[in-house]
Amino acid sequence: MPKQVTSMSRLTNQIERMFRAINHDFFDDELEMPTITVVPTARAYAHVSVEPIWECGKDVKRRELNISSSYLSRPLELIVSSLIHESCHLLNLQHNIFDTSRGGTYHSKVFRATAEAHGLICTRTEKYGWSDTSSVLSDRLLDWVLLHDEFREIELCRNVPGLSAIPTGNRAAEGGTPVSAPRPNHNHRYVCPRCGNIARSGKAINLICGDCMVKMVEG
Numbered sequence: 129m130p131k132q133v134t135s136m137s138r139l140t141n142q143i144e145r146m147f148r149a150i151n152h153d154f155f156d157d158e159l160e161m162p163t164i165t166v167v168p169t170a171r172a173y174a175h176v177s178v179e180p181i182w183e184c185g186k187d188v189k190r191r192e193l194n195i196s197s198s199y200l201s202r203p204l205e206l207i208v209s210s211l212i213h214e215s216c217h218l219l220n221l222q223h224n225i226f227d228t229s230r231g232g233t234y235h236s237k238v239f240r241a242t243a244e245a246h247g248l249i250c251t252r253t254e255k256y257g258w259s260d261t262s263s264v265l266s267d268r269l270l271d272w273v274l275l276h277d278e279f280r281e282i283e284l285c286r287n288v289p290g291l292s293a294i295p296t297g298n299r300a301a302e303g304g305t306p307v308s309a310p311r312p313n314h315n316h317r318y319v320c321p322r323c324g325n326i327a328r329s330g331k332a333i334n335l336i337c338g339d340c341m342v343k344m345v346e347g
Contacts, residue, residue, distance in 0.1 A: 139166055139200075140164055140166055143166065143195055143211075146207075146279050147193070148161075150215060153272060154215070154246045155215060155219060158219065158222075159215055161190065162191045162192060162218060163191070163192050163193070164193055164194075165194045165195075166195050166196075166197045168196055168198045169196040172196060173206075173210045173262075173305040174193070174195045174196060174213065175193075175194050175305070176193050176217050176221070178232075179191070193211075195210065204280055205265055205269060206262050208273055208279075209269060210261075212243075212246060212247055213305040216239065216242045216246055216248070220238070220242055225238060225242075232304065233256055233259075233304075234255075234259075235256060235257040235258045235259040239257075239258055240252075243261055247268045247269045248261045248269065249266050259305075262305070267326070270328065274317055316328060316333070317346065318335050318344035318345065319344060319347055320342060320344050321342065321344075321345055325339060325344070
């Protein structure tokens with residue numbers, strides 16, 4: 129069983145490791161390393177800064193990528209979704225591509241194109257555009273999470289009583305992963321050995337393929 133993260137320094141280090149793995153596997157190491165922060169934000173799961181606001185040595189500046197400490201109790205696949213979401217903003221910022229409007233809250237089709245090219249599925253909302261990347265998760269993302277069980281050790285979450293869940297980005301940042309309703313955990317993957325149908329579950333269960341009437345196997 130992996131050692132649980134119970135200190136802020138180890139938590140930040142863990143999220144940095146996760147970002148580097150995502151950068152390698154989803155972005156071919158194209159992303160410049162941001163400064164990772166973990167602070168509470170009630171209005172977004174995560175956000176990135178438009179400009180490089182951190183000075184990290186002589187002539188070295190970095191953008192900020194924040195993961196809200198208020199929502200770290202979400203399933204790992206949703207934290208990964210938020211990191212990829214913000215990474216897509218970072219990629220567009222590096223290439224001077226504008227993918228949001230209305231103070232960084234409305235996600236355009238430009239963002240959707242980048243996101244869906246890097247493992248996300250975007251759902252459009254009337255007010256915030258193509259901002260929802262957690263309601264429907266791609267097989268590519270879910271398979272990646274299954275292969276990286278070492279990141280399941282995050283066990284530190286800032287509890288904020290009465291925290292409101294408002295689906296918007298951070299006005300001081302470019303885009304942001306908007307807050308939405310909690311999503312179920314889908315960490316167990318089952319495959320029918322006969323037809324290849326795939327099913328997912330948040331816990332270990334016995335499943336039978338409805339098409340072939342044979343027991344599905346986990347894997």
